[in-house]
Amino acid sequence: MLLKQIPINASAPVAQPSVEFDADLLGRLSRSGPRYTSYPTADRFSGEYGYRDYLHAVAGLRTRGGAKPLSLYLHIPFCDTVCYYCACNKIVTKNREKAATYLGYLKREIEMQSLLFAGMNEVEQLHLGGGTPTYLSDAQMEDLMAHLHRTFRFAQDETGEYSIEIDPRTVTPERVARLRRQGFNRISLGVQDFDPQVQQAVNRVQPELETRAIIDAARAANFRSVSIDLIYGLPRQTPETMAQTMEKVIEASPDRIALYHYAHMPHLFKPQRRILDAELPSSQDKLAMLSLCIERLGAAGYVYIGMDHFARPTDDLAVAQQQGRLHRNFQGYSTHADCDLVACGVSAIGAVGSTYSQNAKTLEEYYDILDRNELPVARGARLTMDDVLRRTLIQKLMCQFEVSIRALEQAFPIVFADYFAPELERLAQLERDGLVTIGADWLSVTMKGRLLIRNVCMVFDRYLAGGASARHSKTV
Ligand code: SF4
Numbered sequence: 390m391l392l393k394q395i396p397i398n399a400s401a402p403v404a405q406p407s408v409e410f411d412a413d414l415l416g417r418l419s420r421s422g423p424r425y426t427s428y429p430t431a432d433r434f435s436g437e438y439g440y441r442d443y444l445h446a447v448a449g450l451r452t453r454g455g456a457k458p459l460s461l462y463l464h465i466p467f468c469d470t471v472c473y474y475c476a477c478n479k480i481v482t483k484n485r486e487k488a489a490t491y492l493g494y495l496k497r498e499i500e501m502q503s504l505l506f507a508g509m510n511e512v513e514q515l516h517l518g519g520g521t522p523t524y525l526s527d528a529q530m531e532d533l534m535a536h537l538h539r540t541f542r543f544a545q546d547e548t549g550e551y552s553i554e555i556d557p558r559t560v561t562p563e564r565v566a567r568l569r570r571q572g573f574n575r576i577s578l579g580v581q582d583f584d585p586q587v588q589q590a591v592n593r594v595q596p597e598l599e600t601r602a603i604i605d606a607a608r609a610a611n612f613r614s615v616s617i618d619l620i621y622g623l624p625r626q627t628p629e630t631m632a633q634t635m636e637k638v639i640e641a642s643p644d645r646i647a648l649y650h651y652a653h654m655p656h657l658f659k660p661q662r663r664i665l666d667a668e669l670p671s672s673q674d675k676l677a678m679l680s681l682c683i684e685r686l687g688a689a690g691y692v693y694i695g696m697d698h699f700a701r702p703t704d705d706l707a708v709a710q711q712q713g714r715l716h717r718n719f720q721g722y723s724t725h726a727d728c729d730l731v732a733c734g735v736s737a738i739g740a741v742g743s744t745y746s747q748n749a750k751t752l753e754e755y756y757d758i759l760d761r762n763e764l765p766v767a768r769g770a771r772l773t774m775d776d777v778l779r780r781t782l783i784q785k786l787m788c789q790f791e792v793s794i795r796a797l798e799q800a801f802p803i804v805f806a807d808y809f810a811p812e813l814e815r816l817a818q819l820e821r822d823g824l825v826t827i828g829a830d831w832l833s834v835t836m837k838g839r840l841l842i843r844n845v846c847m848v849f850d851r852y853l854a855g856g857a858s859a860r861h862s863k864t865v
Contacts, residue, residue, distance in 0.1 A: 409836035425717065459513065461516070473591045523556055557603045583597045627674060813827065
């Protein structure tokens with residue numbers, strides 16, 4: 390496939406390639422599939438799993454002893470205005486009182502969870518996501534963080550990973566400094582695109598200078614890692630506008646970059662109906678944008694971590710990958726493997742022991758259940774041995790791009806070639822396509838297979854036998 394060529398800055402440092410772009414392969418094999426932030430994926434959770442199952446799972450941790458460190462996720466669902474590309478579970482409102490009510494319930498849930506986990510282990514990881522966590526006022530955030538520190542024991546700032554997603558439109562440089570003092574040491578900014586035309590088309594106007602001021606403030610406040618979220622495939626984007634955005638991103642020099650593919654699914658996500666089909670880039674232009682971003686980021690020294698993520702080689706994420714201890718959870722990639730994930734807030738998903746649990750998805754239901762003094766668990770999954778095996782395998786592929794067959798055989802009572810005989814047959818086709826290599830000891834994803842890692846993982850997804858769900862976006 391012929392792609393538009395955008396000139397590369399010849400003076401940029403040359404980094405070791407960590408991914409290979411093959412337009413023909415991507416065009417041919419890209420298909421709908423899960424992002425594997427969990428296995429089984431959240432669309433397989435069952436309403437038969439509830440509060441009592443969750444209590445049982447936590448009790449199981451106590452019985453077995455040797456509890457793992459904790460990871461906390463808090464969901465703040467509110468946003469001030471809607472971005473048209475949004476596919477998140479959020480509540481768009483200008484009524485700030487709603488946040489005050491929510492905070493009261495969230496604190497109650499945090500307290501109930503802390504009693505369950507009392508004395509078990511300390512928190513090594515905290516993530517505030519949304520929605521827009523910085524929809525909360527300074528005073529509300531102060532109150533929330535103080536409550537967390539009263540109820541849970543936290544690891545020191547040097548060892549813990551405490552992150553918050555911010556919308557640069559909702560904070561000032563002063564507020565960024567305060568977030569650092571409130572205990573956050575990682576920050577992630579939603580940027581999406583620096584181009585004013587694109588920003589207008591998606592109803593997210595955010596002047597470049599203001600975003601840069603927030604990034605500078607984060608550096609000045611000593612955040613350990615500054616991350617930027619971008620999206621390609623948005624209306625009015627072209628390879629040329631993307632080249633300019635990339636130049637600005639590289640100049641801003643974040644430690645991590647997430648580059649997401651915009652999946653246009655207006656039948657599922659109402660805000661997307663405000664996006665004009667005629668303004669969307671063609672598939673060929675989208676591939677050209679992806680190719681350009683990979684080239685530019687590689688030339689600027691960023692390492693491809695996997696599934697939309699790039700990081701500086703010195704960033705903890707890249708180091709964890711090199712050392713084989715990268716982990717993937719509902720917030721994406723993480724350096725803290727093997728934590729039990731306690732999630733609080735409407736629709737939040739936790740992972741404790743061999744279970745997943747998701748909270749009620751509407752505020753009404755979430756408040757009602759908490760009013761009954763129960764945790765608002767609405768659905769979830771109890772993993773079988775087969776689930777745990779496949780989860781381990783998919784995690785390894787997503788995080789390391791390879792899996793040791795022998796290590797799996799030692800950890801689980803299986804003979805790989807027998808247990809996965811049908812999967813190996815399907816993998817043989819991916820091997821012929823050049824996506825993977827299958828040896829006696831290792832299953833490895835090639836450089837050009839890395840962008841199609843979901844295709845490889847999908848081979849091992851037992852629940853996909855009936856085909857990918859309509860809710861899944863395309864790989865590229
Ligand atoms: S993209 Fe983020 S800020 Fe925009 S509406 Fe969705 S959750 Fe809110």
